[in-house]
Amino acid sequence: MNAAAEVSYNHPHPSGHDHKKCVREALGTAEHLCVVRGVQLTPIRHQVLELIWDSHKAVKAYELLDRIKPLQNAAKPATIYRALDFLIEQGLIHRVESLNAFVGCSCSGHQHEQLLLICNNCQEVEERSAPEVMQALSLEIKQADFIVHSKAIEIHGICAKCAQTMGSEQS
Amino acid sequence: MNAAAEVSYNHPHPSGHDHKKCVREALGTAEHLCVVRGVQLTPIRHQVLELIWDSHKAVKAYELLDRIKPLQNAAKPATIYRALDFLIEQGLIHRVESLNAFVGCSCSGHQHEQLLLICNNCQEVEERSAPEVMQALSLEIKQADFIVHSKAIEIHGICAKCAQTMGSEQS
DNA sequence: TCAGCGAATGTTATAATATAACACTCGATT
DNA sequence: AATCGAGTGTTATATTATAACATTCGCTGA
Secondary structure: OOHHHHOOOOOOOOOOOOHHHHHHHHHHHHHHHHHHHOOOOOHHHHHHHHHHOOOOEOEOHHHHHHHHOOOOOOOOHHHHHHHHHHHHHOOOEEEEOOOOEEEEOOOOOOOOOOEEEEEOOOOEEEEEOOHHHHHHHHHHHHHOOOEEEEEEEEEEEEOHHHHHHHHHOOO | OOHHHHOOOOOOOOOOOOHHHHHHHHHHHHHHHHHHHOOOOOHHHHHHHHHHOOOOEOEOHHHHHHHHOOOOOOOOHHHHHHHHHHHHHOOOEEEEHHHOEEEEOOOOOOOOOOEEEEEOOOOEEEEEOOHHHHHHHHHHHHHOOOEEEEEEEEEEEEOHHHHHHHHHOOO
C-alpha cells in the first residue's frame, strides 16, 4: 500500500485555494528531486512530508510524532527528527526558528532562502522570495565581509486574511 | 554592595576593541532607559544583563543560570527566564531564535529590529541596522498586506575575523 | 497605623524540544 | 557468505522552557 494513500488532509485551506494541488505539487517535486539526487524518500520521510503539508501552518515535531503513530507504530522522537533532518537537508521543508516548528517549502529546487511571513493568529506561514530584500541583504553581508552559510528571515504578525476577518468582527 | 562590581569579564574581546567600554555603555544605556520608562532594573536583571554582556557571543539561558548562581544562590530557571523576558521587553537584549540564546543589544533605545550576523566559528553576533534591507523588507511586507509585530533576520556563517584566521592557518 | 495591593522573587514540579548511543535489518557489493 | 552502508528501532537522557502557587516588601489609601 502506498503511504500517500494513508494520510488524509484534515485542514483544507479556508481561502478558496485548492490545497490538494499544493500537496500534489509539493510531493511530486520532492519525489522527483530525490530521484534526481539519488537520495531516498523512504516511506517514513514521505509520510512526514505529507503530514507537514497537511496545512500551511508550522507544525511541531512532537505533533508530527503523534500524528504519524497510527501509521508507524514504532515511531519515536528520533524517527521524526531524522526525517526532518533529511527533509531540511534536501530543502523540502523550512525550519521555523522562532517557533521550533516546521513548514513545507514551496520553493524546493529553486533558491531555498526565503522570507517567511508567520501569522500569529492563524499560524499559517507564507513564503516569499523577495528578491529586492535578498539583494540588499547580500550587499549588506558583503560589506560586513561575512561568509554566509544560511539565512533565516522570519516576520511575525497578522496575515491579510486574518486582518480582514478581525476587522469585520469588530464591534 | 553594587551588583556591577561582582561580575568580572572573562572573555575580553580579542580584536583590540575596548570591551569594558561596550559593557559600560550598554549598562549605562540600560539604567538610563529603565529610569526614563519607570521600570525596575533590579539587581537580578542587572546581573543577567552584565553576564550577557560578558562577551559578544550568544549565551544560553542555563549557562546564565550557572554563572549567576555564585551571586544569587537561590537562582532557578524561572529566575533567569523572567529576567530575560524583562530585558527582551525593554529591548535591551536580542533573543537569537536560531540558537535559543541571547545576546546584548547595542541599539537599545533606537529602532530595535536588526540584522544579526552569527559566526558559526567564534559564536560572536554582530548587529547591523542595515537600513536598505529594512526598507526593502518593509516594502515587501506591505505588498503582502501583512501587519508586522516583530522581525528576526539571522544570518549564519563565518565572520571576517575568523575567515582571516582560518585562511592564514591553511596548509 | 495597618490592610491590602502589586511587582518581584522564591520554590517545586513538569512540559516541551532535541540528541546520543548502540542494536538491528536489509539490500547491494565483493 | 562475508561485508558494508543506509535506514530504522530502541532506550536513555540532555536541553530548553513554563506553570502554578507561596512569599516578600514597599507603597498607598482608609
